[in-house]
Amino acid sequence: MRLVNWRRWLADDRTLTEQLRLQLGHVGSSVVPTLLLAPLLLWTLVNARNAAWLTAWCAAIVLIKLFYAWDAERTLRIDLATAHPHRVVVRQMVLNAIDAVAWGALAWVTLDDSSVAGSILVVAVLAGVAGSSMASLAPVLPVFIAFALFEFAVVGTKLWLLGNPAYQALGIAGVLYIATLMGQARSSARAARAAIDLRFENLGLIEQLHASAAEAQAARLEAEQASLAKSRFLAAASHDLRQPIHAQGLFLEVLARTRLTTTQYDALANARATWQASAEMLDTLLDFSRIEAGVVEPRLQPFQLQPLLNKIENELAPQADAKGIVYRSIDTEVVVQSDPALVALVLRNLVSNAIRYTRRGGVLVACRRRGGQAVLEVWDTGIGIDPSQHQAVFREFHQLGNAERDRRKGLGLGLAIAQGLARTLQQELTLSSRPGRGSVFRLSLPVAPLGTLARRPAPTPVDAQGFDVRVLVIDDDESVRTGMQQLLTAWGCQCDVADSIEEALTLARIHVPGAVISDYRLRGQRTGAEAIAALRAECGEALPALLITGDTAPQRLREARATGVPLLHKPVLPAQLHHGLQCVLHRVELDSNFALLENLPRTTSASL
Structure with missing residues (x-):
């Protein structure tokens, strides 16, 4: 053969x-x-x-x-x-x-x-x-x-x-025996080959799996690096932008207290509106960063939904009126167990989003009770959302119909913030929508047990006008120090300013401060927390203090929160600064979940 x-x-x-x-x-x-x-x-x-x-x-x-x-x-x-x-x-x-x-x-x-x-x-x-x-x-x-x-x-x-017939017959039988063995050998060879081929196929699948896993791991690491780079860029850009915008707000407030002509007042109003728009965008970035950092802590309490719905309607209905659409909310008597400030922010983002994407028809806010849950619903007759985009709309910076990135349509963070807050509240935010037929967002909240709603204590009265206190301001930005000094002086304060911890200690030994306002990030990798600790060691642990920061990096936010010192975020509205200083001077707790206090107007023209 x-x-x-x-x-x-x-x-x-x-x-x-x-x-x-x-x-x-x-x-x-x-x-x-x-x-x-x-x-x-x-x-x-x-x-x-x-x-x-x-x-x-x-x-x-x-x-x-x-x-x-x-x-x-x-x-x-x-x-x-x-x-x-x-x-x-x-x-x-x-x-x-x-x-x-x-x-x-x-x-x-x-x-x-x-x-x-x-x-x-x-x-x-x-x-x-x-x-x-x-x-x-x-x-x-x-x-x-x-x-x-x-x-x-x-x-x-x-x-x-x-020559023996018996042996010859045995030889013929041997032929049959060998033929049988060859048939069995052929079957055994096929089985062995099939087992080997199957092993190679399994090895090939394992190699493919390892290759796919390696590619997925590489893609995950690349995505994590890109996300980290994005977060670092946003934090750095946000901090660098907040410094001059914060100083600008202080100077605009000082300017508003001077005598101006009608034309000058109009120009000041336009400047304030522009500043307000920039500040609101930065506040949106801050809210998102605080959620990512995990420093938002819900304060659960029973509260009625109706006052919150009224507040949102008063705030946002004028926007709907300006677009010629109807804004309506249905009255409810339900009492829920949640954080009213966080729920308000979720609802504000949902309603703002609904108004933005509705051209005709209107927006409806309602509450349905389903068992032990109260379901807040925001309906609109807007453009609707394709089912393929239902998950994507909750991603940060994702916007529908804004390829040109028109700043008047926001940053694409509203729904991401709303979903992040819902997770913080351990509740579910869902979406139902059909293109061309509108959308409905639903937030489930637990209903409070009967009889748990108690009268909220009246806030501690504080002086709503001026101060009689010496304030020490620590900031390494000269424009911020100048603006703070002019504004605090206008409020009746005696104000000393320092650009470092050492200079602040020197001034404190000459004139003991009654309060300290410090930027969180100082020169030489020092922090405002260190400055406040050093001043309290010098002047007494009871020294009132406020921290102000322009950082939005999650790690920095966690560090600042861990100090236990009340924290405000640049650009700080003068009204917020006034309220924060009142709180620390009168030992009133300052709600630091967000830069915006629940009952504080979002305007620089608030009565001081």
Whole structure:
């Protein structure tokens, strides 16, 4: 049989290599049985006539098996994939053909003068050797075929030449036996090949899985780096923008207290409106950063929803009127258990968003009670949202229909803030919408148990006009120091300003301050918290203090919150600064969840 014929029975090199490893791995297990069987046959079958030949046969079988085992071990140590596995198959066919001829020679050495029992033993042993070879050589089918054919050829020839019909019949039976073994070997070879192919497929799938996991990990790291870079950029940009806008607000407030002509008042009003728009955008970024930083802590309490709905309507209905759409809210008597300031901010963002994207029709705010939950609903007849965008609209900076990034349409943070606040409240914010048919946002809130609504204590009265106190201001920005000094002086304060902790301590030793207002980030990696701690060590732990920061980086917000000192965020409305100073001077708790206090107007023209 030519090489080209049996090669068709072989798999590709990779699979064939594994088949050879499997077949060669069985060789070692056949050494010990051969070393025991050959001497046993010699002892059993030896007689005066065959002693020399049988001894030679026994030695040959042992040597061939030992060489075969050594060659198999040597072959397994090399890289079969680079050793041309087809050549290894040829070598194995030759070695097993020699082994088969050696085993077949047992019939030539013993059958001429052995007893019936001896003949039966010889035939049984040769049949057993063929069967065991099928089990060990079947992974590489041509190797087993070579062994079986050569063994049968040698044994069958001897049986036929003996001339005994019984032996000749035995030879014919041997043909059937060998044919049966070849059929079993073929099935075993197919099973082995299928198992190897399946293992390679599994390895391929595992490699693909590892590659996909590596790509996903790389994409995740890239996304995290991009998000971190975005957060750092926004924090840096926000801080750098807040400094001059904060100073601008202070100067505008000082300017408003001077005598101006009508034209100058109009110009001042326009400047204030522009400043207000910039401040509101920065406040939106701040709210988002505070949610990301995890420093928003809900203060749960029972409260009626109706006053909150009235407040939102009074604030935002003029925007709806200006667009020619209807704003309506349905009265409710439900009392919920939540944080009124956070719920107000969620509702304000939802209503503002509804008004922004509604051109005709109107906006409806309602509350439905469902079991133990009160569901706040904001309906609109706006442009609607495609189902594919229902998740995307809650992502930061994602806006529909604002490819030109018109600043009048906001920053795309309203819904992201609303969802973040809902998670903070451990409640669910959902969306239902159809393009062209409008949208409805729903916020679930727990209903407060009956009888839990108590009258809120009246706020501690504070002086709503001026101050009679010496204030020490610490800020490393000269324009901010100047603006703060002029504004505080206009409020009746005596004001000292410093740009460092050391200068602040020097001034405090000359004139003991009655209050301290410090920027959080100072020069030399110092902080306002350090400045306040140093001044309290100098002037007493009861020294009232306020921190002001332009940082929006989550880590910085957490650090500032951890100081325990009341915190305001640049740009600070003069009304907020006035209220904050009142609170710390009169030991009244300042709500620091957001830069905007619940009952404080969002305008620089608030009565001071």
